[in-house]
Amino acid sequence: MSTLKSKDNKGKVSRFFVNNAVPILFILFAVLAIPMANLSIEYLIAEMITRLARYSFLVLALLIPVIAGMGMNFGIVLGAMAGQIGLIFVMDWNVMGVPAFFLAIIISMPLAVFLGWMAGIALNHARGREMVTSYILGFFINGVYQLLVLYSMGAIIPISNSKIVLPRGYGIRNAIDLVNLRKSVDRLIPFEIGGVEIPVMTFILVAILCVFIVWFRKTKLGQDMRAVGQNMEVARNAGIPVERTRILAIVISTVLACIGQIIFLQNIGTMNTYNSHEQIGMFSIAALLVGGASVAKASIKNAFVGIVLFHIMFVVAPRAGKTLMGEAQIGEYFRVFVSYAIIAIALALHAWRKNKEAEFARRSLRIDTEEATGTSE
């Protein structure tokens, strides 16, 4: 009996390590790399605050499709592209500050809803292969976006501001200085602690989104999504419109990503018209996975832990690389390699964890059965 209990405890410990393998790996990495990078704690804290404000909305946008059992939505780049189109119009019209931020959201939202709806339909046709489909969908819409921005804007869509249009009269410049918008939301409520600027308004927006996600999970639609995520057939038999629910999950995620991209770019202050959106899906998903999420389960806590751990690596890796190898580029290569490797590791770990969980469940069942029948080793 006692041997069984000690085995059970061992199992719990091993399950904790299995469940949190990625964050533990990153914490270890941070513990080793921070002293090597020789960066001050104040600098690291300031960087983490900036990056939390910059990425939180985008990472949180991934949570709802996970609830609906659709895995990591690589299609958030669709929302990001919609957000960028909104920003292009706002810059063309010379609208400034916070009104520009909200106007960009209003302009881009119908486009984000449309793209999300389209992606949702496509993903319903690719059940069980949602992640790879949304990833490829991102490439497809990226092509359409490039065509629209490079050839239609200024020629068919009226864009006339010489600061953003290419000298030939059509097409948008490669980089747009978001001078009208830079940190307009971050600095709306000015606040500093020990010289570290706190983007209060951005955190308020992030907090509103967290409250929305918590509330949304308790709504009828949220419960439906959870049911669909657990078992589509059971959900369908229970009268839940499965396809519609899945489309709504992607639409909400795309709209949130659209707002997230606008928050991200107002913080950065420059928009790379043809690249800014490309890495967003990959980095946001990597951050969420680093936070301990899996393709089947993700929480708000995972999002914040992930952003901090993932971005500690961003800040620390080049400096640590310089200390170790004498060249910052080595650290930068390492960072890029790790960013992509994390997704691969997390997906492999997900499969491994599923097997472990099944094994744990079998073992627990055996212990319960043996306890009930009074037989033990």
Place this chain on the structure above:
Amino acid sequence: MKSWIIKSVLIIGIIVLAVFLYVIGKEHIVFVENNTFTIDGKIYEPYDLVRVTLDGGEPDEIKKPRGRSLGRAKVSTTGLNHKVLVEILDDDDNVIESKEAKFKVKNTVEELLLNIPALMHDAKGWVANNQKTIYVENKPFTTDGKTYEAYEFVRVILDRSKSLEIRKPGDGHTGMDKGVVTDLRHTLYIEIMDNEEKVLESKEVSYTVKHAQDALLINVPAVMNDVDGWLSEYEK
């Protein structure tokens, strides 16, 4: 039905909000100048040093135009209603005289020109649109009983940047085109061309737009023949 009404109200509300955000967020550039201002034969001279505060923002000090100094400041502002505080300063930066004025901007106006001597004397046109529309016509021009005929094909370059190509009226051509220029002093370069776009004749002239003028009309045959009246106020 009820759901449709709610959706329609929501959409209209969002559109109204978008328009409101556009109006309050639209940037207007205000060029505040401490330059000589002439209107109805009266001349208002610039001050040695003035301090200008627009909408309670950072004050700008503007000296009299001298040497490289243009005697102007560029201020960015948003919204339709504005307040400007002008303080005339002496050599020790003491305020000799001050005046506060309010003005409105149309949402379509990108740039404004605010003249301080004119404002201090309440002269008409102290605040004007800095973007002027220049209408250029290649049409026959008649003066003192003499008519100067239109050219087959002309190319007009406004301020060495904006190019207009204008054909003789007829065959679907209006004989007219327009361009937008900013500020008061401008150049006009005209090339008379044949049908193969070979330049036959060219000419460059300079002209000044008055503060209160929003649109001007230039007649190409009159410019080419040095006839008075080649530049006039455009009337729709």
